[in-house]
Amino acid sequence: MRDTAVLLIDCPDRKGLVACVSGMLYERGANILHADQHIDHELEMFFMRVEWALRGTNSEGKGFDLEAFKAEFAPRAAELNMHWTLSSGSRRVRVALFCSQYLHCVADLLYRWKTGELECEIPLVVSNHATVADLAAFYGVPFEHLPVNAATRGDVERRQLQLLASHNVELVVLARYMQILSAEFVARYPAGIINVHHSFLPAFTGARPYHAAHERGVKLIGATSHYVTEALDDGPIIEQDVARISHRDQVEDLVARGRDLERMVLSRAVRWHLERRILCYGNKTVVFD
């Protein structure tokens, strides 16, 4: 686990923002590991990500005092109308995985988590099917089987929200979870639910995108990971990728090729979220590399 702090900022653009933030960090002896900014000249918005070491860095060899910095930074940030989050890498984000019958994404995420590629806690796997039970057991993650139908949808969502709350979940990953979440549910986790859609959005929204892609005769298929908002398949896009297909590929071939795309774009999105590389604004994302 990297013992670092990450400061994410977005605010109206103005002169001196970089100087201000880097100056304050310098005064406290921060050893900056990465710093990146972006200015959207249309919206006149400023975005910044700074990552610095928390250990044995300042002149007295003491660790960086995160709380003291926070106390000093908060009022300055308020003056500059900054939205900001300061997170310590030593604290792992708590993630819940939702899936249905297709397990390739959830299996991939669990493997990457187990091997340390995804630095987070996974206290919960939820599915409307029981098929994921063995996998969850193998990785030692509690599994909740919550079947859904039109009649029970409301109750199930309430139960899901209880579980998320009781496990202090901060990020919900829809790993091919084939149920639509209500606006109320989504509203509880702003920029806190990541979904993978098995098409190159905005093409082929909705159900059965591989069938639609085959029907249209496209030469590339895609997958898209995005934050979930009220509007289905319309949230801020985090990552997309494509694969070449040909006239020889039938729908089942597209589905198979697509599984690899889905794994890739979803796992990248989750990793970037955990590394605090993503800032949402409007309906877009800034992804700091």
Added chain:
Amino acid sequence: MRDTAVLLIDCPDRKGLVACVSGMLYERGANILHADQHIDHELEMFFMRVEWALRGTNSEGKGFDLEAFKAEFAPRAAELNMHWTLSSGSRRVRVALFCSQYLHCVADLLYRWKTGELECEIPLVVSNHATVADLAAFYGVPFEHLPVNAATRGDVERRQLQLLASHNVELVVLARYMQILSAEFVARYPAGIINVHHSFLPAFTGARPYHAAHERGVKLIGATSHYVTEALDDGPIIEQDVARISHRDQVEDLVARGRDLERMVLSRAVRWHLERRILCYGNKTVVFD
């Protein structure tokens, strides 16, 4: 110029089609250079492309007798309900290039033609702007400047069709030609008009796709080459490609990146068409590699 013949076939699938065609070619001493088939099991359609040498090949060392083969093949093909075209590589397809103000595609095609990468005749460049005049002159291709407006559209199309007819044009390439062709015009050249659309179809159809892509916040932009049908941006897709973009890219960056994509997908489509690699069926293409 390759001195070869290419036979393109599509017909209802049934047993023995490969045996039938390859057998007839073998009996006439054809030296097959490439042969490829495709069977669409949904539509129960059969597609075949065979290419063979025309020179000094048979037992008597005489060249392959194309006309005799045609005479023999025609009735057999009729029995099998084949659509087929038999073309000789020694005859170059006659191509007209249509463009407007953006010249990157037409410049690219003219260069590839001049250097022999595109084996065809280009007897005509048509534009509703004069900007391409120097380029056409440099490559020694007659240029017709035909401005278009709502009032003159009909007359201009009639003039364009006259020009195409008088130059025996078989393929029209819309190299970023920003005017919409009438259904009547399109109907005159079935699978004979290739267009490039500056998006990853079916995403962002219509005008200003790069603006729409930027607005949506996609992470990849694309370009698509396709045959033109009545329905705008809805014809059979020949080739697509994409390029990665980031939050740093503004619309003008997308436009610049896109120019390279457009050049690539359009030039590939034209080359494949000239090499008789493409078969249209339904609203799709088979592209034999």
Added chain:
Amino acid sequence: MRDTAVLLIDCPDRKGLVACVSGMLYERGANILHADQHIDHELEMFFMRVEWALRGTNSEGKGFDLEAFKAEFAPRAAELNMHWTLSSGSRRVRVALFCSQYLHCVADLLYRWKTGELECEIPLVVSNHATVADLAAFYGVPFEHLPVNAATRGDVERRQLQLLASHNVELVVLARYMQILSAEFVARYPAGIINVHHSFLPAFTGARPYHAAHERGVKLIGATSHYVTEALDDGPIIEQDVARISHRDQVEDLVARGRDLERMVLSRAVRWHLERRILCYGNKTVVFD
């Protein structure tokens, strides 16, 4: 499991080969699903892959008689100096997985096998480390832990060969197996051992390719799957893929990005091998799509 037969042929090129093979299949009422040929005009070699249905296809509605075809085809093939293999899709290839401490490839292959993406039997996992034990157990595959050192190498290989023989293994997949196999071992499985090398061969052969790539400052890293021959990292290449990196990526980032490349190129190679899409000739492969 697809109930199909696949005939793979390579032989000196001559006229009438397609007609001959397709004719013989037609006479026996084969329902051809896919047929593809390739002619290497330099080497004057002919390559062909034909796949046809084995069930209820001929006039009498009887299944295709594979043995009868074989008996008839063999002498004809001999006359034409064909190397050929006729395999029935209803028989699954028996595959052994070898790995060491990095488990991403073996985990990926086991998952694809379990979900039916790889149609084969996996009777054996072998490793010089014990770390794969749980994974093998989860998938219900017998695991043999065979530590290797300079002194025991010979004995270990003998033991490995015994195991492969006793399990009737036909394909050995080196899924990041970090031990070099002896020429004797390799000779026992011609075109029967698939390895993944974590570089874009022929760049960065040998050990620590990611370190070498980082040292050289390349902008893309790659991975390569290939058949193993005596010469290390020099066997016929089956598949390669690359990923873009930047100056920000340190060696550990390359290693992480590379894992996904390795999984992809190795799993594709194994799938294509199982689908009998690959023909080796000289030091190259023909991969029929």
Added chain:
Amino acid sequence: MRDTAVLLIDCPDRKGLVACVSGMLYERGANILHADQHIDHELEMFFMRVEWALRGTNSEGKGFDLEAFKAEFAPRAAELNMHWTLSSGSRRVRVALFCSQYLHCVADLLYRWKTGELECEIPLVVSNHATVADLAAFYGVPFEHLPVNAATRGDVERRQLQLLASHNVELVVLARYMQILSAEFVARYPAGIINVHHSFLPAFTGARPYHAAHERGVKLIGATSHYVTEALDDGPIIEQDVARISHRDQVEDLVARGRDLERMVLSRAVRWHLERRILCYGNKTVVFD
């Protein structure tokens, strides 16, 4: 032409560098458009690129005073052991294009220059063949035809250096120039000569890389743009790209596919150089996006 200034810095890493530079710019009222840093933790090196507007920006509405900033920055930079370059976008870099018989790269660069995609001056095209004469004339660029052979090499290089000096050339682009430059020549333009090599370096260095790639049976071909150093094909890599090939592709197909790769990687490298996005260190490049 963007009326901006770009400051490129590399120096030993230490705390406060971002604060120092951004602070000095802020005090002078710089309106920063882009800022990016990179820290190489192995080498403990710091790299920074800052771009800011030069027009009507400070409190008095006066333009940014570049000379005054330079005078103030220089001593501070010296204390911090910075290598730095401060360039004004309003001054176009002067570029010479060298080519031989293959003109696809030089034609591409001239087109991109003419259309404003490459913001530079091109006062000179040099070739050891006359084939580029028409193209240079079309674009209105003076062309020097300087044939080379073993006997005249030295004299030709002296003549070339005279021409470069008399045209105040700052960047030499080897657009498929098939002659090897002497160490003396190269030494005159450190990080000032960009070459394109038609392979995925470090694979297939030296002559006829496409033949070597075909011989080896790779599944992807590549192209690489790099700064020229004494060691052939071993300079700092700027950009690389690849294209998928198959067993069907003969050497001439690789050459044709490769032309597009060469155009892309070379034009990107030249554009990035002109936009001052590239920093060389050791034998690598930092390319700020």
